[in-house]
Amino acid sequence: MATLDSKIPSGPLAEKWRKHKTEIKLVNPANKRKYEVIVVGAGLAGSSAASSLADLGYKVKCFVFHDSPRRAHSIAAQGGINAAKNYQNDGDSVHRLFYDTLKGGDYRAREANVHRLAEVSVNIIDQCVAQGVPFAREYGGLLANRSFGGAQVSRTFYARGQTGQQLLLGAYSALSRMVGAGAVDLHTNSEMLDLVVVGGQAKGVIIRNLVTGEISRHSADAVILATGGYGNVFNLSTYARGSNATAIWRAYKRGACMANPCYTQIHPTCIPVSGDYQSKLTLMSESLRNDGRIWAPKKAGDTRAPAAIPESERDYYLERLYPSFGNLAPRDIASRAAKRICDEGRGVGSTGLGVYLDFADAIKRLGEPAVRERYGNLFDIYHEITAESAYKAPMRIYPAVHYTMGGLWVDYNLMSNIPGLFVLGEANFSDHGANRLGASALMQGLADGYFVIPYTIGDYLAGQKPGSRPAADAPEFQQAEANVRGQTTRFLATKGKQPVSHFHKKLGKIMWDRCGMARTKAGLEAALQEIPALREEFNASVNVPGSADTLNQSLEQAGRVADFLDLGELMCRDALTREESCGGHFREEHQYPDGECKRDDEKFGHVAAWEYQGEGKTPVRNTEALNYEFTKMSLRNYK
Amino acid sequence: MVAASTLKTFSVTLRVWRQAGPAAAGAFVNYPAKDISPDMSFLEMLDVVNDELAAQGIEPIAFAHDCREGICGTCSCTINGKPHGPGKGVATCQTYMRSFSDGDTIVVEPFRARAFPVVKDLVTDRAAFDKIQQSGGFITARAGSAPDANALPIPKGDADLAMDAAQCIGCGACVAACKNASAMLFVSAKVGHLGLLPQGQAERDRRVLAMVNTMDTLGFGSCTNQYECSAACPKLISHDFIARMNRDYLTASLRSAFKPAPANTGGGAA
Numbered sequence: 078m079a080t081l082d083s084k085i086p087s088g089p090l091a092e093k094w095r096k097h098k099t100e101i102k103l104v105n106p107a108n109k110r111k112y113e114v115i116v117v118g119a120g121l122a123g124s125s126a127a128s129s130l131a132d133l134g135y136k137v138k139c140f141v142f143h144d145s146p147r148r149a150h151s152i153a154a155q156g157g158i159n160a161a162k163n164y165q166n167d168g169d170s171v172h173r174l175f176y177d178t179l180k181g182g183d184y185r186a187r188e189a190n191v192h193r194l195a196e197v198s199v200n201i202i203d204q205c206v207a208q209g210v211p212f213a214r215e216y217g218g219l220l221a222n223r224s225f226g227g228a229q230v231s232r233t234f235y236a237r238g239q240t241g242q243q244l245l246l247g248a249y250s251a252l253s254r255m256v257g258a259g260a261v262d263l264h265t266n267s268e269m270l271d272l273v274v275v276g277g278q279a280k281g282v283i284i285r286n287l288v289t290g291e292i293s294r295h296s297a298d299a300v301i302l303a304t305g306g307y308g309n310v311f312n313l314s315t316y317a318r319g320s321n322a323t324a325i326w327r328a329y330k331r332g333a334c335m336a337n338p339c340y341t342q343i344h345p346t347c348i349p350v351s352g353d354y355q356s357k358l359t360l361m362s363e364s365l366r367n368d369g370r371i372w373a374p375k376k377a378g379d380t381r382a383p384a385a386i387p388e389s390e391r392d393y394y395l396e397r398l399y400p401s402f403g404n405l406a407p408r409d410i411a412s413r414a415a416k417r418i419c420d421e422g423r424g425v426g427s428t429g430l431g432v433y434l435d436f437a438d439a440i441k442r443l444g445e446p447a448v449r450e451r452y453g454n455l456f457d458i459y460h461e462i463t464a465e466s467a468y469k470a471p472m473r474i475y476p477a478v479h480y481t482m483g484g485l486w487v488d489y490n491l492m493s494n495i496p497g498l499f500v501l502g503e504a505n506f507s508d509h510g511a512n513r514l515g516a517s518a519l520m521q522g523l524a525d526g527y528f529v530i531p532y533t534i535g536d537y538l539a540g541q542k543p544g545s546r547p548a549a550d551a552p553e554f555q556q557a558e559a560n561v562r563g564q565t566t567r568f569l570a571t572k573g574k575q576p577v578s579h580f581h582k583k584l585g586k587i588m589w590d591r592c593g594m595a596r597t598k599a600g601l602e603a604a605l606q607e608i609p610a611l612r613e614e615f616n617a618s619v620n621v622p623g624s625a626d627t628l629n630q631s632l633e634q635a636g637r638v639a640d641f642l643d644l645g646e647l648m649c650r651d652a653l654t655r656e657e658s659c660g661g662h663f664r665e666e667h668q669y670p671d672g673e674c675k676r677d678d679e680k681f682g683h684v685a686a687w688e689y690q691g692e693g694k695t696p697v698r699n700t701e702a703l704n705y706e707f708t709k710m711s712l713r714n715y716k
Numbered sequence: 717m718v719a720a721s722t723l724k725t726f727s728v729t730l731r732v733w734r735q736a737g738p739a740a741a742g743a744f745v746n747y748p749a750k751d752i753s754p755d756m757s758f759l760e761m762l763d764v765v766n767d768e769l770a771a772q773g774i775e776p777i778a779f780a781h782d783c784r785e786g787i788c789g790t791c792s793c794t795i796n797g798k799p800h801g802p803g804k805g806v807a808t809c810q811t812y813m814r815s816f817s818d819g820d821t822i823v824v825e826p827f828r829a830r831a832f833p834v835v836k837d838l839v840t841d842r843a844a845f846d847k848i849q850q851s852g853g854f855i856t857a858r859a860g861s862a863p864d865a866n867a868l869p870i871p872k873g874d875a876d877l878a879m880d881a882a883q884c885i886g887c888g889a890c891v892a893a894c895k896n897a898s899a900m901l902f903v904s905a906k907v908g909h910l911g912l913l914p915q916g917q918a919e920r921d922r923r924v925l926a927m928v929n930t931m932d933t934l935g936f937g938s939c940t941n942q943y944e945c946s947a948a949c950p951k952l953i954s955h956d957f958i959a960r961m962n963r964d965y966l967t968a969s970l971r972s973a974f975k976p977a978p979a980n981t982g983g984g985a986a
Contacts (some may be wrong), residue, residue, distance in 0.1 A: 129859045144780070147847050147886055148788045164866060200862070207862035209855045209910050211879040236879060242787055243882060250854035257850035265843065283903025288835055317782040351755045354764055357784040458785065461803075461810045527859040576767045622774045627737060628836045630778055631770065 078332050079688050080467060081701040085189045090411065090707045091171075093316060097489070098532050102539035109134035111543035112422060114534065115282055115297040117269045117324050117460060119146030121241075121519060122502025124248035125526025131260035132251075133531055135538075139252070139261050140284055142268040142319065147249045150305060150317040154241025155362035155455070157206075157233035158519040160198040165222050169197045169230040176708070178517060181227040181407055181658035182482070182510020183338070183674065183680075184710040188410030189489060190507045197528040198520050202234055204527055208247040212236050225408040225515040226363055227715075233516045238362055238454045244519055248526070268633065270564075271557040272300065272328045272498065275547045279328075279498035283557045285565075287633060290626035294549040294558055299497045301536060302328060303526065306481035306503040308341065309647065310641045311593070312585025314478035315347060315360040319600040321637040322644050325485050325504050333493040334699060335687035336506035338644065339652035342513055343594050343663050344479035345371075345411035348462050348472075349431045353582075358477040359462055361434070362455055363515040364403040368439035368448065369472070371395050371411070373432045376421035383433055383471050394418060402715040404525040409512040409661045410673075410715060412476035416594045417672060419475075426473045435471035476594060480518060482509040483651075486604050486686040486701070490533035491525060494686075497537060501525035506684070511660025541554035565625050568635045573618030577634040584608065584638070584645055592649050597665045600691045601653040608646045615642060647687055647696065654698060657681045678710045725751045726818035730765065732777055733781075733825040735834050738841075742834065743884060744823070752816035758801065759791065761813055778837040786810040786950060789885035792892075793838050794825045799889035799948045807887060807950040827892035831899070831935040843890050844934040845902060852926035854904045855916050874912050881908040883951040890945035890953075896937030901945035903927050904961035905953050911964055921968035928965055 086097040112135050116127040116193065119141040123173050127139040143149060161174040162618065175195040179186060202220070206212065213221040222231040236243040255261040266287040273281035273296070281296040307322035308314040329335045346361045372393045374386055393416055399406045406414075415432050418424060425431045440448050445468060449456070456467045465475070484506040491499050491507070502522040546555070591604035615638070623629040658667040658674035659681070667675040684701040727750045735742030738828040749765050756764070759781050766776035791808040795801035801811040817821060824838065830839040882905070890901035907924050910916035916923070939958060946955040 110810035117745075124860070132858050143782065143788075144842060145788070145886065147846075148782055148790050150783060150788070153783045153785060153787050162865070200860075202865045204857065204859055206865040206868075207855070207857035207915055209878075209913050209915050211875050211882050211909065211913070212865075213879075214870055214872045216872050218871050219866050239883065242885075243879075246882065250849065251857070251859075253846065253849040254854040254856060256846075257852075263846075265846075288841075316787060318784060319782045352753055354753065354756055354760050356757070356760050356763055359785050457805075458810075461786075461806060461812065464812075464814065574771075576770045578763065578767055617721065620770055622770050622773070628778050628839060629774060646735075712861065714917040 078696060079494045079686065079699050081334065081486065081494060081686055081699055082488060083187065083701055084490060085187065086489065090188060090192050093189050093487065094196055101532065101536035104535045104539050105397055106134055108543055110136060111539050112136065112147060112299070112541070113138065113297045113546060114299050114301060115140070115295060116301045116303060117282060118149065118303035118305065118504070119143070119252065120151035120305060120502065121245055121248055121522030122150030122304060122526045123149070123301070124245070124252040124524050126301055126303060126501055126530045127216055127261050128248065128251035129527055129531045130534065131255040137255070137261045138264065138297065140264045140267040140269055140282070142266065142287060144265055146252055146263070146265070147246060149245060150320050151245045151519070152242045153317065154519055155238045155360060156364040157223065157235035157516040158244065159225065159232050159514070159516040160202045160234060160520065161195055162199055162202060162420045163230060165231045166222060167230045169232050173230065174198060177228050178508070178514055179510065179708060180713055181514035182512055183676065183713050184506055184678070184705070185340070185659050185703065188512030188705055188708060194508050194521060195525050195531070196525045201520060201523045205244060205247050207222060208250060210236065211244045223364060223367055226366065226405045226411070227402070227514040235364065238364070238452065241519060244523065248523070266336065269304070269324045270327060270561040270636065272331045273553050273557045274331050274495060275551060275553045278496045281549065281554060282549050282553070283561050285561065288628050290629070292558060292561055294554040296546050296554065297551045298546045299499065301499045301501060301530065302485065302504050303501040304504050304647065306484070307641070307644055307708040308478045308481050310584065310645045311588045312581045313350065313355060313358050313589070315344060315358050318356060321640070323637050323640050325500070326640040326644055328485060328493070328495070328498060330689050331495065332689065333488040333495050333498055334688050334713040335483070335647060336684050336686045337483040337651065338648045338687065339592065339655060339662050340482035340511045341478060341648070342408060342480035342482060343412045343476045344408055345415055345472045346434060346478050347477035347479070349426055349428060349475040350457065359458060360461060360477070360479065361472060361474060363408070365434060365452060365455060368443070368451065369404065369434040369436050371432055371434055373418045373423045373425060375423070379423070383425070383435070392423070399715045400626070405516060406715050407512060412594055413663060413672070415476055431475045433471035435472045436467060437471070440468065480513055482506065482511060482513055486684070489531055489628055490536060492533070492537060499530060499534060501530060511662055560713045564636065565632065568621045569625060569631060570617070571619050571621065573620045575618050576620055577631055577638050580611060580619065581634070581638045581641065583611055584642055587611070588645050588648070592652050595663050595665050596652050598653065601649045604649040605646065605653070608642060608649065611654045612642045615639065627643065650696070651685055651687065655681055655685065675711070682710060688701065728752060728816055728819070729821045731821055731823045732837070734777070734837055737836055738833055748910060752813050754812065756813045757784065757808050757809060757815065758795070758811040775857050779840050780839045781809060784809045789884060789887035792827050792840060792887055794827060794892055796823050799827060799892040800887070800950050805950060805952045807885070827888050829853070829888070829891045829897035829936070831897060832891065834887060844936070845886050845888065845899070847934060848899070848903060848927050848930045849906065851930040852919070852923040853910070855910055855919060868914055870914060878909045878912040881905045881912070881953060881957055884953055885951060889948045889950060891936065893944040893948035894937065895942065895944070896940060898939045898945070899931050899936040900939040900958045900961070901949065901953060901955060903931050904957040907961045907964060908957040920964065921971055924961060924964045924968050925972065
């Protein structure tokens with residue numbers, strides 16, 4: 078059994094981080110250059126961590142599978158980033174952001190982590206503005222804000238509908254500065270295929286160059302994974318096609334615990350699916366819910382055009398069910414409500430899997446130019462995909478997989494249960510509990526990279542003798558490399574009949590049906606039969622053409638889908654074991670009569686951290702109790 | 717969750733550039749693309765063709781893609797001679813098959829530029845853009861040292877114009893569209909974004925000199941003001957930023973030439 082010590086500092090909640098920073102060990106400036114740190118991933122968390130650590134004087138190697146760090150999928154975040162600046166004078170505070178985030182996560186996150194996140198949120202905005210991130214401004218020149226789901230204040234900073242892009246370009250520019258200065262050794266087109274553990278500590282990685290196929294070993298004093306989430310288990314999602322779980326999954330197989338894998342976020346406002354060739358679902362930012370009103374026909378099977386349905390026959394169901402938050406109810410709640418409407422036969426569009434997001438009132442109130450200024454680029458995207466104008470008719474939207482709250486288990490220092498292995502951003506499980514609020518992912522990625530890891534990594538490195546990292550030809554490295562080469566050879570030698578995409582689509586369908594917005598014991602048990610059978614079929618009949626020593630996108634996909642097959646099974650196992658409903662995890666057996674989540678704090682007020690036991694063996698479920706010292710776990714209410 | 721599209725399918729012929737590696741010779745090869753839905757994206761059509769090629773034992777066409785929503789800048793084909801295809805202000809991934817008709821032959825090739833060597837088939841190496849950024853495309857701001865974000869009000873007009881430039885997705889279509897393979901639109905967008913903001917003033921001269929010099933050494937051509945770049949840009953970034961950068965470059969060059977030399981080298985105030 079793994080030991081899961083959260084290392085939460087003692088003392089009052091608001092003092093914990095400040096106190097911790099003054100008590101943890103430091104590495105002296107002259108020694109920093111003797112330590113080498115590997116950062117895998119270059120999204121918000123990875124780029125900000127790599128540049129900040131290099132700025133401190135550590136030797137940093139950064140690996141990214143994209144052809145440039147600027148392409149990481151943080152770039153696609155649209156709506157904004159939260160910070161407790163209270164620039165609007167509307168009653169916001171660090172405590173309120175903390176409380177909203179903890180409640181938004183349905184009381185399944187750690188108090189201390191969430192409070193730290195709220196504290197450093199204010200520094201993030203300062204940092205980004207200093208880097209030249211062009212946030213939206215008012216005519217007086219000060220920063221503008223808007224509101225997002227699950228909050229009753231306006232604390233979201235934004236850059237048109239491209240906030241993630243601008244924040245990533247800020248972090249990328251900081252990383253570029255350090256690469257130019259020779260302080261970061263950047264490796265693009267480089268995918269991590271194994272973690273190397275020496276003497277129980279993470280000391281290196283095995284990398285495949287995606288262009289040349291070359292496999293290389295890299296040793297370091299510490300390894301940071303900032304490789305994002307695993308939503309592509311579902312095949313169809315708002316993730317980029319390349320987003321994958323390989324780095325965290327291979328670390329899991331080396332002993333890192335995987336926490337709460339069943340906590341997935343299904344975003345309520347995405348463009349509905351149009352056909353089975355589809356590769357990608359496109360998000361329509363939550364910010365649209367500031368001015369758009371969500372509705373469905375009151376009558377089941379109403380196929381009239383939206384304009385022909387009179388006001389009295391429309392059901393603005395979020396406003397009806399959640400009057401105090403209305404259209405800005407949190408994502409899990411809004412998604413489930415949309416699913417219930419469609420299950421009742423009231424869905425719209427040719428598939429019946431959609432509801433309306435209507436801007437007619439906003440256009441009447443503000444005028445079309447003002448709506449265009451706020452949301453023009455999103456309306457354009459909608460038009461490109463559907464060939465429909467949202468200025469003239471309501472958008473059709475449906476929930477889609479968007480984010481994973483689960484991830485590798487980390488302590489308060491963001492270190493996993495393998496010493497020396499740190500996990501940042503979406504790849505870890507730490508801050509969002511069972512549901513993430515809108516505009517909090519960007520906040521967490523940058524908090525981890527700019528303001529947490531630069532302090533906490535020192536505490537670990539100070540205990541490592543300078544120059545003590547193993548050589549890259551140590552037996553552990555050779556074994557890990559052989560492991561990677563073996564897998565590549567197996568894929569290429571199978572020469573089956575079906576392309577990798579065939580298995581990915583099948584897995585995605587199992588996951589969506591059995592482990593999506595609503596889960597049941599019977600469904601999850603069925604999935605635990607179906608997935609191993611699919612894996613067997615994959616191993617026997619996958620077709621991976623081409624060779625290993627060149628750019629081979631089929632080979633890349635094969636490795637990622639193999640990992641998704643394993644991870645999907647673990648997600649179902651986790652969802653089956655968690656006999657309660659909370660946030661994004663909804664078990665039909667556990668609900669109140671009005672369809673809301675029924676938590677069981679007594680039995681499940683804990684983190685489930687799964688520990689790998691070897692191929693084909695059932696993993697061990699470790700738990701970390703969530704001790705709420707300052708907040709009461711109460712019923713989450715948005716009515 | 718999937719239902720068949722109500723629209724009719726159609727067929728096209730793809731004429732695709734195949735090249736096994738950077739040093740190999742390339743050639744166009746024709747492939748049929750059958751039963752294409754007009755609601756498919758161009759890249760989804762390539763996915764379908766690739767699965768068919770693999771089933772026939774032909775290696776799939778390598779193409780660059782990732783976010784498939786027009787923001788990451790990874791996708792990069794030239795379609796019928798136009799970088800990112802027929803649509804205005806969209807990337808290849810946002811190009812839908814409804815832009816084509818039954819029986820069309822669609823020519824697909826990589827972005828062509830000396831500074832973007834072909835890696836394989838439709839994939840090119842655009843690391844030159846990263847090198848330009850590394851030479852000066854930043855504002856130095858160490859984490860932990862930033863003043864309060866509202867301490868420095870920025871006129872909305874300046875912030876909006878900086879954002880217009882900052883939207884660049886770094887795809888390289890501007891280079892592929894230019895007969896000289898110039899990177900002026902890309903570089904000027906970054907120089908414009910950072911130079912318009914008060915935070916960017918301290919490094920303004922150094923930035924424009926370094927980025928332009930790096931661009932020149934990496935094999936990009938010169939600008940001859942034809943504006944093919946802004947016409948092909950998926951974010952419709954204005955070529956006015958090129959004029960702005962030229963002014964910045966001239967000013968910075970003059971300032972650096974007339975900077976007083978330190979006293980110990982014979983210059984300085986008397």
